[in-house]
Amino acid sequence: MSSENGSRRSLVIGTRGSQLAMWQAEWVLARLQEVAPHLSIRLERIQTSGDKIQDVPLAKIGGKALFVKEIEEALLRKDIDLAVHSMKDVPSVLPEGLTLHCVPRREDPRDALLSRGGWSFRDLPSSAKVGTSSLRRQSQLLAQRPDLSIHMLRGNLDTRMRKLQEGQFDAIILAAAGLKRLGWAKQITECLSPDICLPAVGQGALGIEGRMDDLFVANLLDSLNDPPSRIAVTTERAFLARLEGGCQVPIAGHAALDGQRLTFHGLVASVDGRKIIHEKISGPVEEVESLGVTVAERILAAGGDKILHEIYDQA
Secondary structure, X not given: OOOOHHHOOEEEEEEOOOHHHHHHHHHHHHHHHHHOOOOXXXXXXXXXXXXXXXXXOHXXXXXXXXXOHHHHHHHHOOOOOEEEEEHHHOOOOOOOOEEEEEOOOOOOOOEEEEEOOOOOOOOOOOOOEEEOOOHHHHHHHHHHOOOOXXXXXXXXXXXXHHHHHOOOOOEEEEEHHHHHHOOOHHHOOEEOOOOOOOOOOOOOOEEEEEEOOOHHHHHHHHHHOOHHHHHHHHHHHHHHHHHOOOOOOOEEEEEEEXXXXXXXXXXXXXXXXXXXXXXXXXXXXXXXXXXXXXXXXXXXXXXXXXXXXXXXXXX
C-alpha cells in the first residue's frame, strides 16, 4: 500500500475484472501516469457480488450497487487508493468517508441496438426476442413497441454479444459507450434516440471514487476532471437521489450543457411501459442540482409517486 501523502510513490486502482472495467481502469492509469510519471501504479481486480450472480435479474438481488460494494469496502480498508466505476453503477448516496473525486469526459450516453438481421428498432419483426437486463430499457421499449418480447440478458459485454450471435436473441440493447470504448462500434445497428430510450443516470460517464481525506489522490485527479461532464452527471444524480431510485425501478435521466445553460430530461415508468411520466427543464448551470430535484418533484406530483410505490410494494 501507499505511504502517507508527502512521500507516496505508489497507487493502487481498484476495478471490476470485466473486459470493459479493465479497459476503463487502464485508461485512467495511463492518464495518471502522464501527469505523475514518478508514481508506480497498479490495478487490483475485485470481484463484486454483481459479477458473481449472473442468473438473476439485478432488480431482484439489490440493484447495481452490487457492482461497487466490495470495491468501496476495499477503499475504506485502504487496500486501494481509488476506484474506477461506470457511473451508472454508482448509487446516488455514497458510504460515509468516500467521495467522487473526478468525472472524466463522458462518452456517448445513448443506448445501442444490436440486431442479427440488421433491423433498426422500428423494423424489428413483431414478437422479436430482445435481450436486456434493464427495467429502464424494458419499459421504454415496450412503450414504443408493446409487441416485442423482452427477456433478461446478464453477463459482460462479450457474453451478451455472443448470445446474440448464437441466435438466442433477435436483438439486444447495450450502452453505446462500452461498445465504443472497446472498439466494437461497428457492431451497433442503431444508437437509439433519447425519444425512444432515455439513458440511465450517469450512462457513458466514468466515476473515480476515493476517500474524502485523501488530498493526494484528489489533487492528482484534478487533471482528469471534465467540468461539463461532472455538471451533467451531478444533475442526473440529484434527480435519482430525490426519487430514492435503484435499478428495480425504471428511472431515466439525461442532462446536457449548451454554454452556460443546462437542459435536463427525466423519466419514471411502470415496468410494462404502460405508464410513463417525463419532464424536461432548462436553467442556468449554477442551478445544477436544483434542476434535477425540480424535475423529480414534478414527476412525483404528476403520478410518479404512485408508480414507484406500486413497484416497491411488489418487490
